[in-house]
Amino acid sequence: MEKILLKMEHIHKSFGQAEVVKDFNVEVKQGEKVILAGASGSGKTTILRMINYLETPTKGKIWLDGDYIGGHYNEKSEWVSDSMQDLAEKRKQIGMVFQSFNLFAHLSALHNVTLGLTRVLKLPKKEAIARAEHYLNKVHLSEHIKKYPHQMSGGQQQRVAIARALAMQPKLMLFDEPTSALDPKLTNEVLEVMQELAEEKLTMVVVTHEMGFARHFADRMIYLEDGVFIEEGPPEKLFTHPESEKTSHFLSFCGYKEGDI
Amino acid sequence: MDISFMIEIVPRLLRATWVTLQVSAISLMIGLVFGIVLGVLRVYGNRFIVWCTKGFVIVARGTPAAIQIYAAFFLLPRLGIRLPLFAVGVVALTFNTSGYQVEIVRAALESIDKGQIEAGLAIGLTRWKTMLYITLPQAVKRMMGPMTNEFANLIKASSALMLISLYELTKSGHAIIAATFKYAEVLVLVALFYFVLVQSLCKLSAYLENNVFNFGKTADPRNEFLN
Ligand SMILES: Nc1ncnc2c1ncn2[C@@H]1O[C@H](COP(=O)(O)OP(=O)(O)OP(=O)(O)O)[C@@H](O)[C@H]1O
Ligand SMILES: [Mg+2]
Numbered sequence: 038m039e040k041i042l043l044k045m046e047h048i049h050k051s052f053g054q055a056e057v058v059k060d061f062n063v064e065v066k067q068g069e070k071v072i073l074a075g076a077s078g079s080g081k082t083t084i085l086r087m088i089n090y091l092e093t094p095t096k097g098k099i100w101l102d103g104d105y106i107g108g109h110y111n112e113k114s115e116w117v118s119d120s121m122q123d124l125a126e127k128r129k130q131i132g133m134v135f136q137s138f139n140l141f142a143h144l145s146a147l148h149n150v151t152l153g154l155t156r157v158l159k160l161p162k163k164e165a166i167a168r169a170e171h172y173l174n175k176v177h178l179s180e181h182i183k184k185y186p187h188q189m190s191g192g193q194q195q196r197v198a199i200a201r202a203l204a205m206q207p208k209l210m211l212f213d214e215p216t217s218a219l220d221p222k223l224t225n226e227v228l229e230v231m232q233e234l235a236e237e238k239l240t241m242v243v244v245t246h247e248m249g250f251a252r253h254f255a256d257r258m259i260y261l262e263d264g265v266f267i268e269e270g271p272p273e274k275l276f277t278h279p280e281s282e283k284t285s286h287f288l289s290f291c292g293y294k295e296g297d298i
Numbered sequence: 299m300d301i302s303f304m305i306e307i308v309p310r311l312l313r314a315t316w317v318t319l320q321v322s323a324i325s326l327m328i329g330l331v332f333g334i335v336l337g338v339l340r341v342y343g344n345r346f347i348v349w350c351t352k353g354f355v356i357v358a359r360g361t362p363a364a365i366q367i368y369a370a371f372f373l374l375p376r377l378g379i380r381l382p383l384f385a386v387g388v389v390a391l392t393f394n395t396s397g398y399q400v401e402i403v404r405a406a407l408e409s410i411d412k413g414q415i416e417a418g419l420a421i422g423l424t425r426w427k428t429m430l431y432i433t434l435p436q437a438v439k440r441m442m443g444p445m446t447n448e449f450a451n452l453i454k455a456s457s458a459l460m461l462i463s464l465y466e467l468t469k470s471g472h473a474i475i476a477a478t479f480k481y482a483e484v485l486v487l488v489a490l491f492y493f494v495l496v497q498s499l500c501k502l503s504a505y506l507e508n509n510v511f512n513f514g515k516t517a518d519p520r521n522e523f524l525n
Contacts, residue, residue, distance in 0.1 A: 091416055121424050129422025139417035143436045153421035156431060198417075205421055 040067045042240050043088065043209055048097035050083050050264075058083055058264040061097075065209075068238045072251045072272065075261035076287060081244040082136075084261075085211050088242070089131045090124055101130065102208055129157050132202030132210040136217055138194040140186040146173060146197045147182040150204045158205065172200040176230050192223030196230055203234075210234070212243040248291045252276060260284045304483045307474055314470030315491045321384060321466060322453045325391035329452075330445075332396040334434075337403025342429060351400060358397020363455040366390045371462045387459045387466075395452050402444040406437035439511040446503035450496045457492075467491055 043065040050058040058080045065071055073081045086092040088099060090107045099106045106127050108118040119127070141149050150169035154160045160168065173182050176196035186194055195215055202210060212231070216224040228250045234241065235254050245251055251258060251272050258272040260283070268280045279285040340351040358366075370390035374381060381389070410433045418428035460469035471488040475481045 089420060091419060121426075125419070125422045125424045125427075128420060131420070133417075133420040135413060135417065135420075137413055139411075139413035141414060141417065141432055141436075142411075143432075143439075152431060153423070156427060157422040201417075201421065 041065070042067045042069075042102050043242075044098075044100040045084070045088070046098045046100070048084070048087060048099070049095045050080070050087060050092065051095045056095075056264065058087075058094075061261075061264070061266055063259065063266075063269075065240060065242060068240055069257065070235055070241045070243070070255045072255040072258040073242065073244045073261065074246075074248075074251070074258055074275075074287070074291075076290075078263075079261045080264040081261060082213055083264075085133075085213050085242065085244055088209075088211055089128050089133055090119075091133075101127065125157070129153070129205055130208045132205055132207035134195070134198050134202055134210070134212045134215045136214040138186070138191070138198045138218075140194050140197055140201075142186055145183050145185055146178060146189070146193075146200075149186070149197055150201045153201065153205050168204055169200070172204040173197070175203070175233075176200045177226075190223060191219045192226040195219065195223075195227050199227070199230060199234075208240065210239055210241045212241065212245070214244050214246065216245065216247060246291060248276075248288065260287065262287070299483050299486075300480060303478075303480055304487055307484070307487065310474065311467065311470060311487055311491055314465055314467045315495065317384075317464070318453060318456055318466040318468075318492075319495060321387045321391060321459065321464070322449065322456045325388050325395055325456075326449050326452055328388070328392045329395035329399050332392070333399025333403050336396065336400045337407065338429065338434070340400055340404045341407045342425065355397050355400050358393055359401075363390070363394050364458045364461055366394050367458055367461055383462060383464050386462065387456070387464050390459075391452060391456060394455060395448060398448050398451075399445070402441055402448060403437070405444070406440040407433055409440055410436050439507060442503055442507040442511060446500055449499055449503075453495055453499075454492065 041064050043063070045061055045063045048058055048061040049056060057078075061080075061084060063071070073084060075081050083092055087094050088101075088106070090099075093107065104127060106119075107124065108116050109123075111117050140146075141152065144152065147166065147169055150172060151162075151165040154165035154168055155162060158165075170179070170182065173179060176199050178193060178196055178200065181189060181193055181197075184193075186197070189197070195218075199215075215231070216227050219227065224247065228247060231241075231243070232250075232254060243251075243255070255272050257269055258275050259269040260267045260275060260279075260281070262283055267283050268275070270280075275284055276288060279288065336351045336354065339347050340355075343351070367387070367390040370386050370393070374386060374389065407429075414432055414436065415428050418432045419425070423431065456466055457468035459466050460472055463469060465473075467488055471484045475484050478484075
């Protein structure tokens with residue numbers, strides 16, 4: 038459990054004039070479950086997207102299990118940016134689950150999962166299908182593998198998206214508000230699957246406003262405000278004895294009250 | 299109207315219709331190759347490539363088909379390229395339709411939700427593979443409608459090939475009128491033949507769109523209303 042899997046070092050991100058992430062640092066250990074919390078616009082999505090370089094940091098370095106993401110140092114210790122091929126190679130080690138599911142609209146649930154297996158991991162077709170079925174079963178969707186995205190509920194779609202990411206057997210899973218587009222019943226379906234994953238050794242970084250879930254699920258919670266790190270700690274501690282006024286103020290807005298959980 | 303005369307000229311017009319269909323269909327198909335290749339480059343290429351495809355589109359769409367046909371007819375021999383009349387027609391129409399098809403492909407590619415592309419990148423596909431396996435297949439369905447339009451336009455534009463005396467439908471009708479002066483009969487038939495040609499294409503395309511490229515009918519919300 039002690040091995041460090043992910044490091045973000047002095048990360049800054051600007052969109053034009055606006056600096057939306059300011060000097061963000063984090064280390065995530067293998068198997069750790071980390072929650073990123075913060076108000077809307079505080080930069081949670083941006084941080085998550087920088088981890089797999091869907092967004093390029095303006096400054097700072099990201100490191101995953103021995104390699105920098107987005108580039109590397111050559112023999113002369115000069116920074117060389119990653120080619121498209123290198124980036125793809127690194128991204129396949131990171132699974133991502135989006136707020137809006139983003140299932141491939143022209144493919145069935147099964148083929149949403151197999152696409153990466155055959156085209157990225159180059160598995161033979163049979164093996165890809167077997168692995169896809171295994172992961173779809175894991176998210177309780179065995180009966181729906183032939184359905185197209187538009188034929189499934191939001192909760193089912195999000196679980197397919199989780200299976201699609203898991204099937205690549207990534208070192209790290211990123212979740213960006215995976216349930217915020219879902220009603221409470223469907224939210225529960227998805228959270229249950231995530232809770233099951235938490236019991237395995239998977240490393241996860243999750244953005245969510247489901248504070249009840251966060252408290253059970255996470256080893257550590259990080260609170261952000263306006264792109265600035267405010268504090269971190271076990272969720273229990275942030276809920277009950279936050280170091281910062283800002284944290285307690287925000288968490289009280291999240292509808293969490295002492296004794297709720 | 300002289301019905302027996304009309305029946306008499308049907309075989310001649312049918313043969314000419316076949317030429318019209320061939321020259322348009324071949325140009326459309328070659329144009330499709332250019333359209334997709336240039337359309338993809340237009341979206342994914344570097345700045346220089348994008349600039350070149352834009353220039354091509356401006357020229358191809360900005361000049362009338364008749365001028366392009368004359369240009370092919372007079373300029374190709376100057377460049378030492380001697381082609382049969384039919385091939386000259388194909389070159390001119392291909393140039394013409396490619397300009398429109400590049401834009402059709404570009405619009406379809408750009409209409410695909412960015413989230414689809416990000417999901418592709420996130421599982422480790424490269425940008426090109428994302429385009430090949432995700433964006434393009436979804437875009438094909440959205441291209442069907444505009445492509446049918448373009449084919450209908452192309453069939454009609456091919457009538458300008460009469461300027462270089464290619465015996466397609468319009469030229470053939472023109473020749474019959476010149477010989478017999480029965481313009482009403484000929485014009486009605488010629489118009490009818492064009493109409494049937496274009497109409498059957500639209501039906502074929504609608505079939506393809508809904509049955510071959512249907513992808514569970516998600517890629518295009520219009521289907522909700524069509525079915
Ligand atoms: N592509 C972009 N261009 C310009 N500004 C952007 C872009 N993406 C995000 N921003 C800005 O960056 C800031 C942080 O956005 P981000 O999406 O990371 O917030 P968030 O914490 O995920 O919020 P939410 O809880 O609403 O999802 C916001 O002010 C947003 O307007
Ligand atoms: Mg967000």
